[in-house]
Amino acid sequence: MFLYKKIIKNGYVIQNSQPEHAKQLEGLQRKVFPTLSNSEIMTAAHYLKHIQVFPEGQFVVLDGEKVIGMSSTMRYHLSYEPHTFLEISDNLWIEGTHEPNGDWLYGLDVGVDPDYRSQGIAREIYRARQEVARHFGLKGQITVGMMNGYGKVEDEFTVEEYFDKLMNRDLIDPTVSAQQKLGFKIISLITDYLDDPTCGNAGVLMTMEATHEV
Numbered sequence: 573m574f575l576y577k578k579i580i581k582n583g584y585v586i587q588n589s590q591p592e593h594a595k596q597l598e599g600l601q602r603k604v605f606p607t608l609s610n611s612e613i614m615t616a617a618h619y620l621k622h623i624q625v626f627p628e629g630q631f632v633v634l635d636g637e638k639v640i641g642m643s644s645t646m647r648y649h650l651s652y653e654p655h656t657f658l659e660i661s662d663n664l665w666i667e668g669t670h671e672p673n674g675d676w677l678y679g680l681d682v683g684v685d686p687d688y689r690s691q692g693i694a695r696e697i698y699r700a701r702q703e704v705a706r707h708f709g710l711k712g713q714i715t716v717g718m719m720n721g722y723g724k725v726e727d728e729f730t731v732e733e734y735f736d737k738l739m740n741r742d743l744i745d746p747t748v749s750a751q752q753k754l755g756f757k758i759i760s761l762i763t764d765y766l767d768d769p770t771c772g773n774a775g776v777l778m779t780m781e782a783t784h785e786v
């Protein structure tokens with residue numbers, strides 16, 4: 573089995589998630605996605621299932637014993653069809669949607685504890701995901717980024733207008749702009765991807781080729 577473990581800045585460690593991290597991962601989910609609907613928050617039980625289904629694709633970042641970063645992924649094919657977060661994740665369990673032979677790595681989330689942001693931790697998580705994609709000979713990563721800056725300007729723009737501005741780089745979004753900076757290319761807008769007012773329920777489908785250096 574391909575196991576990933578790397579010491580990064582400040583002695584933090586990024587590695588594959590283990591069952592003992594599941595409870596803390598649930599706590600970090602709730603902290604990182606405070607406005608996401610409860611039905612879309614991954615719980616400890618979901619994390620235990622992810623580790624069982626696709627252990628190589630599950631990540632934690634640790635400061636000592638404390639979980640400060642996380643990411644859940646699965647294998648899938650590249651599809652431009654609109655879908656929801658719950659559909660693609662098999663209601664967060666991934667068991668029914670993870671394709672053992674899928675040729676892309678679908679990233680379901682990335683989260684970094686607010687107290688540890690802007691230290692390059694998300695960059696390390698996307699790097700680790702690239703390593704997994706390369707190890708399995710995949711074409712790259714897919715993600716659907718949340719336009720987390722939209723809620724602040726929802727009275728001024730529609731979701732579609734905000735998305736057009738992002739495409740033209742006329743505004744900076746806290747999440748999608750960070751993902752663009754890391755090398756993701758925008759494909760399309762998916763309205764009604766999930767249930768979170770801060771992003772107008774919308775997501776941005778993006779891909780990153782496996783050859784890209786994060």
Ligand SMILES: CC(C)(COP(=O)(O)OP(=O)(O)OC[C@H]1O[C@@H](n2cnc3c(N)ncnc32)[C@H](O)[C@@H]1OP(=O)(O)O)[C@@H](O)C(=O)NCCC(=O)NCCS
Pocket residue numbers: 604605680681682683684685688689690691692693694695696717718720744745746747749750751753754
């Ligand atoms: C988005 C998020 C994961 C970034 O984590 P982070 O560890 O602070 O990010 P990094 O420090 O690795 O930054 C990576 C790059 O993105 C840029 N970036 C980070 N936050 C940014 C922001 N708010 N606006 C614009 N760019 C940003 C950084 O400048 C950096 O580029 P650089 O190295 O060239 O300077 C974190 O803010 C988060 O957990 N947000 C809430 C959850 C979320 O929206 N997750 C993604 C959708 S599932």
